[in-house]
Amino acid sequence: MSHGHTKRSSQDIRPNERILLMGNPNVGKSVFFTEFTGIHAISSNFVGTTVNYMEGHLPVGDAEFSLIDVPGTYSLTATSEAEQVAVEFLKEGAKAIIFVLDASNLERNLCLALEIRQYNIPTIYCLNLLDVAKRRGLIINEKLLEKELGAPVVPTVAVKKHGLDELINRLEYMLKKPEEHEEISCANCTACAFHKAGEKADVWCAAKDIARHVTSNKNKTAEDNFFDKLGAASVKPWPGIPIAFLVMALLIGVVVFGGRGLRAAALLPLVNDLIVPFFRWLFASFIPEGIFLNILTGEFGIFVISFEWILALVFPYVLFFYVGFSFLEDFGYLPRISVLFDNVMRKLGVQGGSLMYSVMGFGCAVPAIIGSRAASSRKERIIVTAAICFAIPCISQTGALAALLSAHSWWLFPAMIGLGLLIFIIVSFIAGKLVKGKVDPLILEVPNLLMPDPRSYGRKLLTRMKHFLGDATGPMMIAILIAAVFAESGLLAIIARHTEPLVSQWLGMPSEAVSALILGIVRREMSVVPLLALELTNLQAFVGGAVSLLYIPCLSVFAILVREFKLKIAAIVTVSTIVIALFVGGLINQIGQLFI
Amino acid sequence: MDGGAINLYSAEKNNVFTVVSVPNIGLLENLGIRLGTTISLQNRYAFGGPVVLRVEDAYSVALGKDVASQITVKEAGL
Numbered sequence: 147m148s149h150g151h152t153k154r155s156s157q158d159i160r161p162n163e164r165i166l167l168m169g170n171p172n173v174g175k176s177v178f179f180t181e182f183t184g185i186h187a188i189s190s191n192f193v194g195t196t197v198n199y200m201e202g203h204l205p206v207g208d209a210e211f212s213l214i215d216v217p218g219t220y221s222l223t224a225t226s227e228a229e230q231v232a233v234e235f236l237k238e239g240a241k242a243i244i245f246v247l248d249a250s251n252l253e254r255n256l257c258l259a260l261e262i263r264q265y266n267i268p269t270i271y272c273l274n275l276l277d278v279a280k281r282r283g284l285i286i287n288e289k290l291l292e293k294e295l296g297a298p299v300v301p302t303v304a305v306k307k308h309g310l311d312e313l314i315n316r317l318e319y320m321l322k323k324p325e326e327h328e329e330i331s332c333a334n335c336t337a338c339a340f341h342k343a344g345e346k347a348d349v350w351c352a353a354k355d356i357a358r359h360v361t362s363n364k365n366k367t368a369e370d371n372f373f374d375k376l377g378a379a380s381v382k383p384w385p386g387i388p389i390a391f392l393v394m395a396l397l398i399g400v401v402v403f404g405g406r407g408l409r410a411a412a413l414l415p416l417v418n419d420l421i422v423p424f425f426r427w428l429f430a431s432f433i434p435e436g437i438f439l440n441i442l443t444g445e446f447g448i449f450v451i452s453f454e455w456i457l458a459l460v461f462p463y464v465l466f467f468y469v470g471f472s473f474l475e476d477f478g479y480l481p482r483i484s485v486l487f488d489n490v491m492r493k494l495g496v497q498g499g500s501l502m503y504s505v506m507g508f509g510c511a512v513p514a515i516i517g518s519r520a521a522s523s524r525k526e527r528i529i530v531t532a533a534i535c536f537a538i539p540c541i542s543q544t545g546a547l548a549a550l551l552s553a554h555s556w557w558l559f560p561a562m563i564g565l566g567l568l569i570f571i572i573v574s575f576i577a578g579k580l581v582k583g584k585v586d587p588l589i590l591e592v593p594n595l596l597m598p599d600p601r602s603y604g605r606k607l608l609t610r611m612k613h614f615l616g617d618a619t620g621p622m623m624i625a626i627l628i629a630a631v632f633a634e635s636g637l638l639a640i641i642a643r644h645t646e647p648l649v650s651q652w653l654g655m656p657s658e659a660v661s662a663l664i665l666g667i668v669r670r671e672m673s674v675v676p677l678l679a680l681e682l683t684n685l686q687a688f689v690g691g692a693v694s695l696l697y698i699p700c701l702s703v704f705a706i707l708v709r710e711f712k713l714k715i716a717a718i719v720t721v722s723t724i725v726i727a728l729f730v731g732g733l734i735n736q737i738g739q740l741f742i
Numbered sequence: 743m744d745g746g747a748i749n750l751y752s753a754e755k756n757n758v759f760t761v762v763s764v765p766n767i768g769l770l771e772n773l774g775i776r777l778g779t780t781i782s783l784q785n786r787y788a789f790g791g792p793v794v795l796r797v798e799d800a801y802s803v804a805l806g807k808d809v810a811s812q813i814t815v816k817e818a819g820l
Contacts, residue, residue, distance in 0.1 A: 220772035251800045254774045350776065381794060381802070382785050485804040489791030497806055498792065587806030588792050589769045 161239040165204055165211045165317075168232065168262060169246035170255050171218035172478065172593040174274050176200070177304040178246060179215040180602040182314075197231045207318040211241060220254070222261045226520065236265045242321060243269040244313070249279035249286055249301075252361060256353035259295070270317050271295060272302045272309065278594070281371070283364045291360040305599045377595035381482045390486050393479065397470045401541070402548045402559070404466035409549075413458040421457075425449040437634055446633035452626045455675050456619065463545025467509060468610045476598035476606070480505065481590055488588050494571065495578020497588045500530045504570070507534040509541050510614070511670075511703045515710060525583035528715070531707070532577045535699045535719050536726070537570035539670065542618070546674035547691050553678075554687045562691050569696065618669070621701060625668040629661060629676065648728065653689055654735040656680055662690065663697070670700045685738040689731050696727035750783070751793060751811035758782045759815035773803050780818055 169175050183202025197217050204213035216235050217228035224230045243262065247255045259271065273288055292299040298316045302309035370378075380389045426443045433439045443449050474480055480502060488498025500521060507514035511534050518530045539547060551558035632638040641664070642649070642657040649660050659677060666673025673694040682690065698704070698720050707716035747762045761779045764770060774797050775781070784802065785794040792806045805813075 220769075223768055223772065225768040225772070253798060253800070257772075257774075378784075381804075383787055383791075481804070485792055485794060486787070488804070488806055489787050489789040492790055492806070498804075587808035587810075588804055589767070589773065589806070589809060590804045591773060592794060592802040592804050 159212045162241045163210075163212055164235075164238075164240040165206075165213050166216050166235055166240045166243045166267075167213055167246070168216045168243055168258075169218055170220055170248060170251075170258060172591065173218065173246045173248040173255065174304045174596075174599075175215060175218055175246050176602045176606075177599045178244070178272070178274075178302075178310075179213065180599065180605055181304060181307060181310055183213055197227050199231070206314060206321060209321070213244075214240075219258065221258055236262065236267070239265075240267055242317065243267050244317065245269050245271050246274050246304075247271055247299075249273045249276045250282055250284060252286065253353050253357035256356055257349055260349045260352055263295075268320055269295075269297050270313065270320055271297060271299045272304075272313055273299055274302045274304055276301050276308075277303050277306075281374075285362045285364050287360045287362070291356070294356045294360060305597075373595040373597065377478070380479070380595070381485055381592055383486065386482065386486050390483055393474070393483075397467075397474070398563070400470045401463055401466045401544065402552065404469070405463035405545050405548070406552075408462040408465070409458055413462055417453045417458045421453050422450050440634040441630045444630075444634050446630050448623075448626055448630045451629060452623060455626065455671075456622050459549060459675060459678075460542035460545060460618070460622070460671055463548070464509075464541050464614055465611060467541040467544070468607055468614075471505070471509060472603060472606050472610065473598060476596075476603050478593040478595045481592050484588065484590055485592060491574075494529075494574040495585060496526050496529050496574060497585055499588050499590055500526055503530050504534060504538055507538040507540070508544065509610075510617075511535065511538065511540055511699050512617075512706050514538075515703070515706050519710075523583055523585050525578075525581045526585045528581045528711070529574055529577040531711070532719065533570050533574045535703065535707075535723060536573045536696055537566050539566070539695055540699075542669075542671040543674060543694065546671040546678070547694065550674055550678055550687055551691055554682070554684050558684060558688055558691070561688065562695065565692060566695055617702070621669050622672070625665045625672045628668065629665055629672075632661060632664070652732040652735070653693065653728070654732075654739065655686055655690060656682070659690060662694065666694060666697050666700075668701055670694075670697075670703075673697050685735065685742065689735045689738070692734055693727045693731035696723060696730055698723045698727075746816045747814045748816070749811055750781075750795075750805075750813040750815050751807055753783050753815055755783050755786065758818040760818045761813060762816050763814045765809065765812045767809065770809070774798065774801075775803065775805075775813070781815065 167175055167179055179200055179202065182204050199217055200215040202213055204211045214235065216232050219226070219229045219232050222229060222233050222236070224233055245259055245262065247259065259269075263269065271291075273286060273291070276286075279286060288299045288301050298320060300309050300313045300316055302313060304310065380386050422443075426449075429439060429442050429449070433442070439447075441447055483505070484498035484501050486498075487501055491498050491501060500518070503514045503518045503521070506517055514534055515531050518527050521527045521530060547562060548559055551562055632641070638658065638661055642660050645660045645663075646657045649655050649663070650657050653659070658680060662673050662676040665676060674691065677687070677690045704716055704720055707719055750759070750761075753759060759781055761775060761777055761781065764775060764777060770776075775795075779797060780799070781795045781797050782799075783793055784796050787793075790807050792804045793810045794802055794804045797803055
């Protein structure tokens with residue numbers, strides 16, 4: 147990991163213009179961030195790491211600060227990348243820290259708070275999730291906590307915006323009179339002894355003492371609410387496992403029907419009736435008919451297919467995937483899947499935690515493979531990466547597959563999901579046997595279910611769509627340009643003639659389908675979309691889908707594989723995906739032919 | 743090992759236990775599973791699945807079989 151210099155976007159922001167927002171994971175930090183900084187924020191990558199953090203403007207009184215949402219951690223021991231980043235930010239220093247404490251879980255939160263105090267940065271504490279604590283019958287004496295910590299403590303319920311104004315007011319006061327926060331008189335308790343001690347065990351003891359000192363237990367004031375009950379039920383084997391399948395089915399349903407609905411109702415008419423005719427008219431007005439005009443606005447012209455494919459086909463499915471996925475993520479549901487299926491994953495040589503990367507891989511393989519760095523062993527990383535490359539289509543490919551297969555017959559798409567699952571199991575199992583090493587067992591906090599805050603959720607969705615459009619549009623345009631030139635210049639017909647034995651005889655596809663194989667190298671969904679324009683039988687559609695599913699995972703994934711695992715492994719994955727895709731696709735065709 | 747210490751993975755559901763010994767794993771420590779921590783076992787899963795613990799009656803942590811069986815506990819109050 148790099149030292150000192152942080153990020154691109156805030157290189158110009160000096161440490162004393164920064165305010166760090168810190169705390170444990172799952173304490174509602176991002177809600178504070180959204181409430182304080184509004185919708186405009188930058189998501190940045192900490193140089194040399196995969197850790198993303200958000201950054202936005204926070205006006206305090208007359209001064210402007212940059213509020214940095216430091217990744218949530220449990221400690222500062224630097225055992226994970228997120229912790230290293232947190233330590234790096236603390237070392238660089240800041241004007242102040244806003245530290246979010248989970249009132250329902252004070253002891254563990256205070257451990258981190260006390261560790262951070264060793265950096266001597268003025269800190270204001272928010273006692274958040276007070277509503278949850280109250281429901282559990284916990285009463286916290288915040289005045290006493292203030293004395294124990296020797297710093298302002300503001301009670302908050304961030305999702306309801308309670309206490310946020312007071313937080314900023316007291317922050318302003320603290321920044322104006324930095325000496326003042328020392329003056330809150332000391333209650334002469336254990337935390338003071340800790341001041342001198344630097345040992346970690348002392349931090350735990352001090353945290354425990356403070357938490358016990360300031361908390362009193364009352365009887366529960368209320369029954370568990372619906373989310374508490376659902377949270378407990380959804381992690382039990384029964385009814386948790388049926389719930390998990392239901393959630394996955396719902397996610398697929400939202401993506402397939404939501405995407406298809408938006409495409410049919412709004413995007414196709416927009417593209418076909420408005421955008422494409424406009425460009426046809428525009429270019430026809432000053433470019434003479436011929437190959438050049440065809441490359442621009444012919445049947446496979448750039449200005450035709452780029453809108454048809456990116457806007458009307460890929461965009462709606464990606465949008466609805468992130469609508470569902472971000473919700474599940476903010477809801478706190480995803481770790482439950484890791485717990486429920488840890489036993490199955492363990493048999494495959496990995497652990498339940500790695501399911502997260504696979505689910506992420508449905509969005510895009512690139513962040514999933516990068517994210518799998520957090521996996522604690524190399525063996526687990528390689529297994530997960532192989533499974534993602536072979537068996538998990540990215541979301542725009544899923545959308546294209548849904549469009550292709552459900553246009554033919556309702557059972558083709560579920561059958562493709564079954565095929566994907568089968569391949570996932572086989573690939574994980576084989577990779578688990580081939581790769582030597584150990585896999586670390588599951589250790590995972592199971593958070594409470596919490597209704598996502600609409601504004602933070604909205605912002606996350608927006609950021610993800612921006613990233614997707616930023617990252618994907620370039621390569622898609624390259625694929626589209628190749629498609630346009632190949633199709634309109636007649637080159638495609640020549641290639642199709644030479645690849646006929648493979649494409650037509652072995653795979654049973656029309657010879658033009660070779661364009662899918664060529665374009666699929668650039669982008670995953672491009673191994674499907676050219677097939678949409680062809681007249682295919684059910685079997686041909688399924689074979690095409692299967693080849694696409696298994697086929698090489700796009701250029702960006704290849705680049706990531708080279709970066710993360712060296713060229714050799716990238717080359718092995720690439721060549722074996724292509725060979726296996728063509729082999730399995732042909733096998734399905736040959737077997738299918740016997741029954742038709 | 744002191745009397746009454748049992749393996750966490752085979753501990754009984756819903757009883758309250760105190761941690762007697764725990765392997766030296768950073769993440770376990772950070773999640774508050776240390777010597778003397780009070781835990782109860784909430785859920786277990788078939789086929790070598792994990793266990794879900796309630797830690798200090800405040801939050802839940804899932805531990806895979808391989809790590810849970812390295813932790814020993816005794817019944818709280820003994």
